[in-house]
Amino acid sequence: MFSQLGRWANALTSTDSKMQVRFWGVRGSIACAGPEVQKYGGNTSCVEVRCGERLIILDAGSGLRYLGEELNKNGAVNADLFLSHSHMDHICGLLFFGPLHRDNTQMRIWSGHLSNGWTTSDAIDDLMAAPLLPVSKDVFTAKIDYVDFKAGEEINLSNDIRIRTIPLNHPNGATGYRIEYDGKAVCYVTDTEHRPEGPDEIILGLIKGADVFIYDTSYTDDEYPDYVGYGHSTWEEGARLARRAGVKKYVAFHHDPSHDDKFMDKVSRKLHKMLPSAVVAQEGMVLHP
């Protein structure tokens, strides 16, 4: 599953960019395994963003477990985990994230999609409760702050990291992020459904001129009519948005588990023709904005 990792890791040392993005899980909906998905990977959403020394984690899908194993090799962990939302494929990795079981870890877990009085802490309480899981979140020994905000608000994480957020078009809500640091911008926009009347102006506003734009490409335009209302988009729509907003690198993300490597290779070829700088996300891939 990490066959690409060596190659991507080498890329990591070949530039002095202060911001870097690493993909630990690129699937949507449910994790998948097997030789037919080995190239792109089968873990669900988890992306590591480094802003200098600062560690930001986007989503806690099954890929989070592998990030945890990597972090456990080093010393104390201090990180901000931003959830796009609390559907299972974006939070199923939490219990299995090693650093949460270490008392020298400090984590802030943020979400901005909840409404009706729900909090980030409530959502995780409900995930980690009988009869769904054997232990509650009290099992974590890390110091954890659960932080609530409203999608649309701006978060100044430090004096040099600014995070803009928007609400996305997804059942039960979701949040899109734009992380700005050192003159660069990385946008993370999953899960969201496009609208037939035209491009989503809120997303266009968020991703304008971004260096990296990660987008929900669960389906193709051909498949989409069968999935209206599921809350997801297509790789073609992502390319149209990226072009319109002048994005530098568009990353197709949140692949449907039924899309095997052969299928994704085909998507990749078509995407390159449409937008030569675009890439299809693979587990282990590292980008330097």
Ligand SMILES: [Zn+2]
């Ligand atoms: Zn999802």
Ligand SMILES: [Zn+2]
């Ligand atoms: Zn979802």
